Amino acid sequence: xxxxxxxxxxxxxxxxxxxxxxxxxxxxxxxxxxxxxxxxxxxxxxxxxxxxxxxxxxxxxxxxxxxxxxxxxxxxxxxxxxxxxxxxxxxxxxxxxxxxxxxxxxxxxxxxxxxxxxxxxxxxxxxxxxxxxxxxxxx
Numbered sequence: 001x002x003x004x005x006x007x008x009x010x011x012x013x014x015x016x017x018x019x020x021x022x023x024x025x026x027x028x029x030x031x032x033x034x035x036x037x038x039x040x041x042x043x044x045x046x047x048x049x050x051x052x053x054x055x056x057x058x059x060x061x062x063x064x065x066x067x068x069x070x071x072x073x074x075x076x077x078x079x080x081x082x083x084x085x086x087x088x089x090x091x092x093x094x095x096x097x098x099x100x101x102x103x104x105x106x107x108x109x110x111x112x113x114x115x116x117x118x119x120x121x122x123x124x125x126x127x128x129x130x131x132x133x134x135x136x137x138x139x
Contacts, residue, residue, distance in 0.1 A: 018044030018059055032109040036064045040072070040105070050123075053077040058101045068117040072108065074101045076124045084129050088139060096138055100124065103132040 021044035030038045043059040055077035063069045081092055104124045
C-alpha cells in the first residue's frame with residue numbers, strides 16, 4: 001500500500017476490555033437539574049492513556065428517553081489523583097475515586113441540555129476533583 005494511502009486507513013490501537021463490571025447489571029436513575037431523568041448502567045473501567053496522561057476510563061451506558069442509549073466515558077487521570085493525594089496527605093481509595101467519577105457523571109447530567117444520544121466524553125479536571133472530594137468530605 002502506498003504510504004500516502006495508509007493515512008486514510010490508520011487504525012486506532014485496540015482498546016482494553018472493560019473490567020470491574022457488576023455481576024448483575026442494575027439500572028440506576030438520576031434526575032438532573034435540567035429536568036431530564038437519566039437512566040444508566042455502569043459498564044466497567046479500563047486503564048488508558050490520554051494526551052500522555054495515564055488514568056482510568058469509566059464507562060456508563062445512558063439513556064434519557066428509554067429509546068436510544070449512548071456511552072458516557074469519564075476519565076480520571078493518575079497525575080490529578082497523585083496531586084490531590086500529595087496536597088491532602090491522604091490516599092484516595094478506588095471506591096473514593098469511583099465516587100468522584102459518579103459526581104462528575106451527575107455534574108455532566110446537570111449541565112447537559114442536548115440529549116441527542118451522541119457519545120459523551122468527560123474529563124475530570126483537578127478543580128472538579130477538588131470540588132467533588134470536598135462535597136464528599138474526603139479531606
